[in-house]
Structure formats: structure tokens, C-alpha cells
Amino acid sequence: MSSLSPVKHVVIAGGGTAGWMACAAIAKLVGKQVKVTLIESDDIGTVGVGEATIPPIRTFHKLLGINEQSFMRRTSATFKLGIQFKHWGQTDSDYIHSFGATGRECWAGEFHHFWMQGLQQGIEGDFGSYCYELQAAKAGKFGFSKQNPINYAYHLDATRYAMFLREFATELGAKRQEGKIVAVNKRTNDGYIESITLANGNIIIADFFIDCTGFSGLLIEKALHTGYDDWSHMLPCDSAVAMQTEATDHTVLPYTIATAHDSGWQWRIPLQHRVGNGLVYCSQYQADQQAIDTLTGSVAGTAINEPRVIKFKTGRRRKGWNKNCLALGLASGFVEPLESTSIHLIMSGIVRFLRLFPFQGITHQAIDEYNKQLQSEIENIRDFIVLHYKVTQRQDSAFWRHCSAMEVPESLQHKIDLFKETGRVFLDDGDIFRVDSWTQVMLGQGLMPKQHHLIADMLSEQELEKLLNGIKRQIQQRLETLPAHHQFIEQYCAS
Numbered sequence: 001m002s003s004l005s006p007v008k009h010v011v012i013a014g015g016g017t018a019g020w021m022a023c024a025a026i027a028k029l030v031g032k033q034v035k036v037t038l039i040e041s042d043d044i045g046t047v048g049v050g051e052a053t054i055p056p057i058r059t060f061h062k063l064l065g066i067n068e069q070s071f072m073r074r075t076s077a078t079f080k081l082g083i084q085f086k087h088w089g090q091t092d093s094d095y096i097h098s099f100g101a102t103g104r105e106c107w108a109g110e111f112h113h114f115w116m117q118g119l120q121q122g123i124e125g126d127f128g129s130y131c132y133e134l135q136a137a138k139a140g141k142f143g144f145s146k147q148n149p150i151n152y153a154y155h156l157d158a159t160r161y162a163m164f165l166r167e168f169a170t171e172l173g174a175k176r177q178e179g180k181i182v183a184v185n186k187r188t189n190d191g192y193i194e195s196i197t198l199a200n201g202n203i204i205i206a207d208f209f210i211d212c213t214g215f216s217g218l219l220i221e222k223a224l225h226t227g228y229d230d231w232s233h234m235l236p237c238d239s240a241v242a243m244q245t246e247a248t249d250h251t252v253l254p255y256t257i258a259t260a261h262d263s264g265w266q267w268r269i270p271l272q273h274r275v276g277n278g279l280v281y282c283s284q285y286q287a288d289q290q291a292i293d294t295l296t297g298s299v300a301g302t303a304i305n306e307p308r309v310i311k312f313k314t315g316r317r318r319k320g321w322n323k324n325c326l327a328l329g330l331a332s333g334f335v336e337p338l339e340s341t342s343i344h345l346i347m348s349g350i351v352r353f354l355r356l357f358p359f360q361g362i363t364h365q366a367i368d369e370y371n372k373q374l375q376s377e378i379e380n381i382r383d384f385i386v387l388h389y390k391v392t393q394r395q396d397s398a399f400w401r402h403c404s405a406m407e408v409p410e411s412l413q414h415k416i417d418l419f420k421e422t423g424r425v426f427l428d429d430g431d432i433f434r435v436d437s438w439t440q441v442m443l444g445q446g447l448m449p450k451q452h453h454l455i456a457d458m459l460s461e462q463e464l465e466k467l468l469n470g471i472k473r474q475i476q477q478r479l480e481t482l483p484a485h486h487q488f489i490e491q492y493c494a495s
Contacts, residue, residue, distance in 0.1 A: 015212070
């Protein structure tokens with residue numbers, strides 16, 4: 001059997017969010033041409049801490065024909081307009097990185113050039129006051145209509161999401177095989193994976209395998225020895241402690257909160273029925289028990305479960321697609337969930353794979369293209385996460401002193417220097433975060449450019465004042481029509 005044999009049967013090793021997202025997409029989009037089987041063991045739990053998303057998940061759901069209200073009810077989901085970052089730039093500072101566009105841009109420069117010109121002229125206004133989604137988040141409001149669109153994502157229960165997708169996929173003909181994987185069997189002639197042996201003795205043969213076995217990477221690493229690029233020298237956090245608490249009141253915020261601590265940061269993700277909490281930290285600067293005490297001492301509401309410590313190493317597999325195996329989720333690498341990119345990377349990996357799907361057989365060209373695009377995407381995400389640690393004025397702990405002094409990738413250093421010196425931001429092809437995201441974080445953490453584009457000087461003082469005040473006034477008018485977030489959830493998707 002050569003690598004150019006048609007791919008008729010795909011086996012997904014492992015369930016969880018990654019496994020069932022892949023299974024649902026394959027069953028829905030190419031299920032008529034390809035058989036799909038997912039192997040998972042009821043004895044193996046999932047990490048299940050990534051419960052926040054970014055807006056492209058809505059495109060993925062539309063592609064699969066998933067009804068938003070049904071999905072939200074089943075997963076106790078809430079709406080997410082962005083992330084509030086507390087104490088990142090300085091210990092007493094906070095800002096929101098929202099999903100919205102800020103102000104209006106023109107051909108020569110983004111809106112922040114006009115905002116900076118306004119500051120010079122004495123036109124007061126926080127940068128975030130020109131973003132509708134950001135102001136809706138601050139006001140705790142949410143709603144949408146054709147006349148008043150809004151850009152959003154979700155907070156969701158990852159375990160319920162996997163179950164929702166499992167039902168979706170099996171209704172489309174996908175097969176679920178219960179069992180624990182005990183061996184991955186390779187062909188002797190080319191090292192491709194031939195089959196998987198389960199603890200009950202069953203052997204499952206397939207043409208292609210998707211590794212969703214989590215950090216262990218049973219197929220991509222233990223069988224194929226793909227290798228791993230370690231990024232812990234620029235993302236020093238290597239541990240997390242996670243716990244869930246009961247919701248304290250009905251006023252559910254439409255944003256995630258990421259609060260910086262002495263040796264890392266804490267997340268708060270509000271769902272309809274509970275709150276997801278966690279502390280990401282660097283074990284060099286904080287012991288596990290100390291992290292548990294910090295988390296349990298700072299959460300509100302009754303604990304639903306005991307705090308659970310998770311160890312990780314930030315980085316990525318050197319190939320996301322190796323031979324006849326694709327790695328998704330934690331099996332493909334790990335970038336901490338600071339900007340909620342975990343589920344997005346699963347989704348984009350699936351869509352990229354389906355666009356290159358080897359119906360007629362696996363080619364090196366398809367593998368190379370997949371890996372090239374993945375590298376660009378994940379390295380841009382990495383740079384964006386590292387930005388939060390690097391651009392800080394905090395010198396109050398050994399951890400933050402390390403972060404502000406550490407060497408970062410040239411690609412990121414160039415973006416920081418370019419913005420600092422010229423006020424410009426240029427994106428790479430694989431950058432999933434828009435200019436608005438980069439400027440919100442850099443300005444939010446105290447990085448103010450030395451200059452701005454003189455296109456903003458083309459407007460007279462009166463014209464600029466009219467432009468800036470007009471944007472703020474329009475946002476306030478739109479906000480007045482919005483209900484409170486919890487009220488919109490109650491009538492739209494209460495679980």
C-alpha cells in the first residue's frame with residue numbers, strides 16, 4: 001500500500017473538544033466520500049479548561065449548519081465581547097481587548113493616528129471609548145440585529161460542547177469506538193501508521209489518523225517521533241490550577257477576565273450555570289500549593305470541584321501533519337489560553353486539512369503546505385501572547401522582571417519597535433489578530449508611539465473634533481438600544 005492510495009477511512013484517536021470538532025466537520029463536509037471513526041476511552045478524562053473562544057468559531061458553526069441557540073442552550077454558553085486585562089501593564093492598570101473595530105480607518109493609517117492627533121488637540125477620550133463592542137462589554141450589555149450588528153464569540157462548557165458535537169457527528173454517520181489505545185502499529189516499508197490496537201484486542205485499520213490524544217501525543221510523537229519546539233524561554237508559565245465555582249448572581253459579564261498576579265495570571269470565564277476559574281503560573285516562581293491557595297482565596301462562589309493542577313510545556317510539534325497523521329489540540333502543541341486561541345487552532349487545523357484533504361492519496365506537497373500555513377499561524381499567535389508579557393512596566397516581582405527583560409522573537413520585536421517609533425502596525429499573512437487587537441493591547445499596556453501618521457493632520461481641529469465626537473455619540477446611541485447581557489441570554493438561549 002503506497003502513500004498515494006486513496007483515503008477512504010479516517011480514524012480519530014481521542015475525543016474531547018479536538019476529537020469531536022474534527023469528527024463533526026469530517027462527517028458533515030466530506031462524510032459521503034470518507035468513513036470516520038473516533039476512538040475514545042471513558043476512563044480517560046479531558047483537560048477541559050479552554051472554555052472561551054474568538055469570533056471565527058461562528059464561521060465554523062455556519063459551515064457545519066449548527067443552530068446557534070441550540071448550541072448555546074446545550075453548552076450553557078454566554079456571549080463574549082473580549083477580554084479584560086487587569087494589572088498587566090502596571091499593577092493598578094486595566095484595559096479591554098475587544099472583538100470590535102475601533103473608530104474608522106483610512107487608506108494611510110488606522111484610527112489610532114487620529115485619536116493621538118485628537119489628544120494633542122485636547123480632545124479627551126480613552127482609546128476604547130471609540131469601540132462599540134468594548135463599550136458594550138464595559139456596560140454589561142449585549143444584543144444584535146441587522147440594524148445593529150456586533151462582533152462576538154462565546155464562553156462555553158467544553159465538556160458539554162464535546163457531547164453536543166458527538167451527537168451531531170454520530171447522527172451524520174460517524175462511528176464511535178470505545179476503548180483504550182495500547183499500541184500504534186506502523187508499516188515497515190515507509191513508517192506510515194497502519195492500525196491502532198485497543199486494550200480489548202480490537203485492531204482498527206485506517207488510511208489516515210488524527211491524533212487528539214492530548215499532551216501525550218500517542219501517534220504524532222510516541223509513534224512518529226515528530227519532535228517538539230520548546231517555547232518556554234519566552235512563555236515561562238508551565239503550570240495551571242483550574243476549578244469551577246457556582247455562579248454568584250444572574251449578572252453574567254459578556255467578557256473574560258485575565259488578572260495578572262506576581263507569577264502569572266488568573267482567568268475567570270462566566271457560563272450560565274457556573275464560572276470557570278484558573279491560575280496560570282511559572283513553577284520557578286510559585287509552588288503548586290501556593291498557586292492553589294492564591295486561586296481558592298480569590299474566587300467568588302461555592303466551589304464545584306477540587307482545584308486540579310495541570311503541567312504543560314509551551315511550544316509546538318515540528319510538524320502538524322506528519323506522514324498519514326494529523327495532530328490537533330494539545331497533541332499539536334500548547335500556547336497558554338491567554339487570548340482564547342486553543343479552540344481556534346483546532347478549528348483552523350481542521351478547515352486547512354479539509355481544504356487539502358488527500359482524497360486521491362497523500363502528497364508531500366499537501367503536507368508541506370499544511371505545515372507552512374500552521375507554522376505561520378501559530379507563530380503569530382505565539383508572538384501576540386508573548387507581547388502581553390514583554391510590554392509591561394511591572395518590576396514588582398522576579399517573574400515580571402524576567403518577562404520585561406527577556407529576549408523575544410525578532411518578528412515580535414520588530415512589531416513592538418515599529419509601533420513605538422512610528423505608530424504603524426503591519427500584519428503577517430498568518431496573523432489571525434487584526435490591527436485593532438495589536439493596538440488595543442499595546443496601548444492598553446502603556447506602549448505609546450512617539451509619532452503618528454500626518455494624514456491625521458489633514459483634518460482641521462473642528463473636523464477632527466466632529467469626527468471623534470460623532471463616533472462616540474453614535475456608539476452611545478447604539479448602546480441605549482441594548483439589553484443587559486443576562487437579559488438577552490434569558491430570552492435567547494437560556495439553558
